Amino acid sequence: MAGIRLGPLLRYVDGSSATVWIETSRPCAAEVRCADGARGTARTFQIAGHHYAVVPVEGLTPGTSSPYEVFLDGAHEWPPPESPFPPPVIRTPDADGTIRVAFGSCRWAAPPADAQDPVGPDALDSMAARLAGAPEAERPDVLLLLGDQVYADEVSDDTRRWLASRRDLSEPPGAGVSDYEEYTHLYYESWLDPEIRWLLSTVPSCMIFDDHDVIDDWNTSAAWLADIRTTPWWRERLLSGLMSYWVYQHLGNLNPAELAADPLYARVRAHPDGTDELRAFAAGADADPASVRWSYRRDFGRVRLLMVDSRAARVLDEDRRAMIDPGEAEWLRTEALTDRDCYDHLLLGTSLPWLLPHLVHDAEEWDAALCRGERGPRWARFGERLRRAADLEHWAAFPDSFEELAGLIAETGTGPQAPATVLVLSGDVHHAYAAEATWPAGRAPDARVLQLTCSPVHNSIPAYMRHGFRLGWSAAGRALGRRLTRHGRCAPTSVKWRRTGGPWFGNQIMTLTLRGRSARLRLERAQPDGTLTTVRESTLTEP
Numbered sequence: 145m146a147g148i149r150l151g152p153l154l155r156y157v158d159g160s161s162a163t164v165w166i167e168t169s170r171p172c173a174a175e176v177r178c179a180d181g182a183r184g185t186a187r188t189f190q191i192a193g194h195h196y197a198v199v200p201v202e203g204l205t206p207g208t209s210s211p212y213e214v215f216l217d218g219a220h221e222w223p224p225p226e227s228p229f230p231p232p233v234i235r236t237p238d239a240d241g242t243i244r245v246a247f248g249s250c251r252w253a254a255p256p257a258d259a260q261d262p263v264g265p266d267a268l269d270s271m272a273a274r275l276a277g278a279p280e281a282e283r284p285d286v287l288l289l290l291g292d293q294v295y296a297d298e299v300s301d302d303t304r305r306w307l308a309s310r311r312d313l314s315e316p317p318g319a320g321v322s323d324y325e326e327y328t329h330l331y332y333e334s335w336l337d338p339e340i341r342w343l344l345s346t347v348p349s350c351m352i353f354d355d356h357d358v359i360d361d362w363n364t365s366a367a368w369l370a371d372i373r374t375t376p377w378w379r380e381r382l383l384s385g386l387m388s389y390w391v392y393q394h395l396g397n398l399n400p401a402e403l404a405a406d407p408l409y410a411r412v413r414a415h416p417d418g419t420d421e422l423r424a425f426a427a428g429a430d431a432d433p434a435s436v437r438w439s440y441r442r443d444f445g446r447v448r449l450l451m452v453d454s455r456a457a458r459v460l461d462e463d464r465r466a467m468i469d470p471g472e473a474e475w476l477r478t479e480a481l482t483d484r485d486c487y488d489h490l491l492l493g494t495s496l497p498w499l500l501p502h503l504v505h506d507a508e509e510w511d512a513a514l515c516r517g518e519r520g521p522r523w524a525r526f527g528e529r530l531r532r533a534a535d536l537e538h539w540a541a542f543p544d545s546f547e548e549l550a551g552l553i554a555e556t557g558t559g560p561q562a563p564a565t566v567l568v569l570s571g572d573v574h575h576a577y578a579a580e581a582t583w584p585a586g587r588a589p590d591a592r593v594l595q596l597t598c599s600p601v602h603n604s605i606p607a608y609m610r611h612g613f614r615l616g617w618s619a620a621g622r623a624l625g626r627r628l629t630r631h632g633r634c635a636p637t638s639v640k641w642r643r644t645g646g647p648w649f650g651n652q653i654m655t656l657t658l659r660g661r662s663a664r665l666r667l668e669r670a671q672p673d674g675t676l677t678t679v680r681e682s683t684l685t686e687p
Contacts, residue, residue, distance in 0.1 A: 146195075146216040150335055154234060154440075155396030157286075157348040161204035162234050163216070163403065163640050164248060165396045172217045177310035178234060189413045191391055191422055192324045200400040205568050219401075222345075224590065229338075230279040232345040237285060242659040243444045246271070246347075247288035248652065249354065249495060249601035250570020252295055253334040255302070265670035266602040267651040272339035273648050275347070284655060285444060287347050290571040290599075291354025291495030293393065294330040296321045303333055317377040319360070327388035351393040352451050354477040354495035354572055358385040364537045365515070366460040367528050379430075386426040386456075393588035397440050399453070405516040420486075425600045427541060433457055434469045441479050448487040450479050452494045454539070462516045467496075467545035477552055484561035488661045492593075496538045497570040498549060499579045499595035499641045501616025506634075508627025513632030538572075543634070551640040554583055557591030564661035564685045567591045569654075570583050571599035575613055576654065576667055577646030578682075581639050591687055595641070596665065598654040605649060645680055652679065662687040 150167035164176045168188055174197035175185045182203035188195040214222035223231055237243065241434065254266045297320045299307065304319045304327060311321050321327055321462040326602050335341055355362040359381065363369060372378045397411065403409055408425050412418030429436040438453040452468065453476065459466040468476065480490060492498075500508070511534075513519070514527030539546045557566045566589070581593040615621045651670040656663060663684040668676040 145219060146170045148214065148216070148221050149194075150332060151215050151341075151345070151686075152176075152222055152232065153335070153344045153396060154346060154348050155203075155234065156399050157234060157236060157559075158399070159236050160202065160204050161400050162201040162348075163396060163398075163400060164201060164202060164212070166197045166199065166214065168195045168197065168216060171195055174199050175215040175218075176212050176440060178212045180205060180208060180210040181528075182210065182234075188412070190417045190419070191387065191412070192419050192578060194328060196391055198395050199386035201234065202216050202400075202401065204234060204236050206236050207232050209235040217273070219615045225591075229276050229308075229342040230346075232342070232618060233279075235283075235285070236444055240659065241445050242282045242657065243286075243450075243475065244282065244284070245286055245288060245444070245445045245447070245491065245658065246284035247654055247656075247658040248289060248598045248601040249290035250292040250333065250356075250574060251289070251602045252298070252600075253300055253303075253330070253579075254337055254340075255300065263602060263604040263653050265672055265674060266337075266339075267653045267668070267670040268343060268601050269337065269339040269674065270670040270674055270676045272343035274676060276339075276342060280552060284347055286442075287343075287349045287495055288449075288569060289349060289351045290493060290569065291352055292356040292571070292600075292603075293351060293353070294327070294334055295356045296327065296330065297359045300323065300333065300673060303329060316553060317381060321342060321381065321384070323380055324387055326385040327384050331388070350397055350451060350493070351448065352397075352438070352453060352493060352495055353389050353393065353455060355455060357389060358382060361532060361535060361537065362455055363458045364532055364535075365528060366462060368532060369460060381431055383423060383426040386429055387422050388547075390422060390425070394438060397442075400677050419427075429456065434471050435528060437472065437475065441473065443487070445493065446486070446488040446660075448479075448489070449491045449493060450476060452476060452492060454494045454496045465512070465516070465542055465544070467539055467542040473545075473548060480552060480556045483632055484556065484563065488564050489658050489663060490556060490563050490566045492553075492566065492568045493569055494539075494568065495573050495596045497595055498539045498568045499581060500538055500540055500573075501577075501613055501621065501643075501647075503616040503618075503621035503625040504538075504613070505540040506629050507534075508536040508538055509543055509634045510628035511536045512541045512543055513634050518633050519631070522594070547638055550581075550637070552613050553581070554587065554589045554639075557589030557593060558610055559590065562590040565594065565663050567593075567656070567663075567684075568595045570595065570597045573597060573613070574600050574603060574605035574609070574649075576648040576652050577617075578644045578665070579641045580644050583639055594644070594684065596654060596656075598667065602651050603651055610647075610649055617647065634640055647683070648679055660687055661685060
């Protein structure tokens with residue numbers, strides 16, 4: 145009989161429909177049955193010997209909460225009768241329009257419960273424990289996972305031992321994953337954690353990759369890409385990373401109509417084994433990144449989320465370097481400006497922060513100037529070495545893209561149809577902070593514009609980097625940054641910003657509560673006893 149190997153994951157939810165993602169042990173028909181009568185079925189598809197289904201559930205009632213069960217070939221498989229957790233539920237949005245958005249990034253898989261955790265308590269485990277203990281209490285309407293859901297290049301001791309049982313780790317890529325099967329192991333290690341498995345079964349999620357989903361500093365520069373393409377293992381790592389991301393993360397980002405219209409999804413499902421179709425797609429994405437769009441839009445009542453791919457969509461040629469390619473930039477502009485009167489809050493999800501500590505921003509902008517030859521070939525070679533060594537590859541390292549995003553945010557946030565807030569949600573930098581953007585008089589948008597960064601949910605940061613980030617926000621750091629930008633002959637930015645909270649360190653999660661035109665922010669940190677404590681709570685906009 146078929147069994148559930150991974151999942152179920154509740155991915156998309158609106159007022160009448162949902163999708164549930166499942167990995168099964170063999171080909172079968174997967175069915176989701178809700179207590180209120182809503183249901184859906186889907187046949188599994190096969191990739192590299194693994195079997196998956198994305199089940200569209202129709203007939204849900206707005207403003208309700210309905211427990212659901214999963215059946216495979218007509219046999220009940222989930223939830224197991226011995227589960228210590230409440231039944232998974234599908235909650236459709238509240239009738240009063242309140243939307244709660246939890247977000248964070250960088251989750252290194254937690255070790256087994258009986259092992260010591262080298263990076264401290266897991267914020268998502270702690271959130272799951274709280275929700276399971278009070279299933280009728282306030283909970284997020286969606287969980288945004290903003291990158292590094294798995295670490296392909298920094299594996300746990302358990303995974304290292306598993307890899308060593310398959311191949312010689314003295315040969316490249318060593319203790320990093322090498323193929324699709326090894327990627328599946330990363331997802332099992334991360335999502336079979338009992339608390340995480342329950343949390344993802346009952347709270348909808350949106351995801352986007354960052355560098356560690358493939359490799360540290362993925363697509364830092366054209367020179368970096370040329371170098372790594374000479375290695376014998378890179379192509380298989382990249383193709384397997386993109387294939388597994390499409391299966392485990394990307395499909396769940398799509399709504400039922402988008403799934404039904406997706407040509408690759410149709411081709412994969414039409415074949416007894418869709419591996420070759422998916423591999424060809426991944427190879428095409430490697431050859432021509434602009435041919436694929438990983439970015440997507442989700443609407444939650446009067447809240448619009450635009451999740452931006454700031455890794456695979458880059459243009460790396462130094463003479464036209466951009467964080468996102470022209471097609472992606474046009475998509476972002478269109479989605480932000482279309483029907484602005486239909487949303488009160490615009491959330492821009494990007495794994496990499498747009499606004500950084502001032503010294504870090506200035507250092508990245510200076511380094512970008514060096515790399516494009518502003519100070520000559522010798523400084524350009526130094527700039528490339530520094531860019532790779534110090535991870536100088538955020539929006540600030542793409543100055544034209546930084547300015548284009550600033551202009552789009554200002555345009556979107558201006559005028560009678562302007563939303564109350566434009567909030568840039570990011571992770572990556574292993575600390576949390578809030579920063580508010582401001583423009584010169586006469587050019588300031590009507591919306592409040594903030595960078596909200598929350599990272600990690602389960603990882604660590606060296607002490608020297610903590611000191612560096614604190615310096616980055618200081619007056620001394622700003623003075624040093626100005627010297628760097630003068631040396632690089634960098635133009636002034638069109639937007640200024642000030643830190644309004646942080647930096648905060650630890651394993652943490654941020655939650656936005658959006659109702660009408662009001663917005664509140666809460667930051668919580670995981671504690672050793674498995675609880676979450678509130679570090680900061682603030683009102684961003686009043687009703």
